[in-house]
Amino acid sequence: MQARMKNPVMILPGAMEAMQSLAKAAEKGGVPKKTLDLVHLRASQINGCSVCADMGLRFKQRDETEERLFAVAAWYDAPYFTDAERAALALTEAVYPSQRPE
Numbered sequence: 001m002q003a004r005m006k007n008p009v010m011i012l013p014g015a016m017e018a019m020q021s022l023a024k025a026a027e028k029g030g031v032p033k034k035t036l037d038l039v040h041l042r043a044s045q046i047n048g049c050s051v052c053a054d055m056g057l058r059f060k061q062r063d064e065t066e067e068r069l070f071a072v073a074a075w076y077d078a079p080y081f082t083d084a085e086r087a088a089l090a091l092t093e094a095v096y097p098s099q100r101p102e
Contacts, residue, residue, distance in 0.1 A: 009051070010051065023036075023040075031088065033061065034061055034063075034064060034085075035084065035085050035088050037056060037060065037061065037064070038068070038072055038075075038081075038085055038088065038089060039088050039089065039091075039092045040052065040056055041053060041056035041057070041069065041072050042072050042073070042075065042089055042092045042093070043092050043095075043096060044056055045072065045073050046092070046093070046096040047096060056069070057069055065080070067080055068080045068081070072089070075089045076089075
């Protein structure tokens with residue numbers, strides 16, 4: 001199967017480096033890496049970035065479970081997330097158009 005289009009980060013010079021710098025800066029903000037990874041995965045699902053969603057699953061932390069990763073799209077009803085993670089996921093959906101019916 002062929003992707004509909006190439007991801008701009010993969011073809012624009014310097015874009016990947018800029019994204020990596022942004023990720024490193026976010027990690028210095030005090031939010032646990034595990035939470036940042038969940039937010040990144042959810043944002044990737046919402047904005048339709050298949051490359052990012054794939055990377056979110058491939059580069060998961062060793063202590064992260066597949067159940068939690070598979071449930072990120074349905075985090076609101078899944079029992080696997082802490083209150084802090086739920087707050088971060090809710091903020092992610094507030095920034096992006098929500099796919100969850102109100």
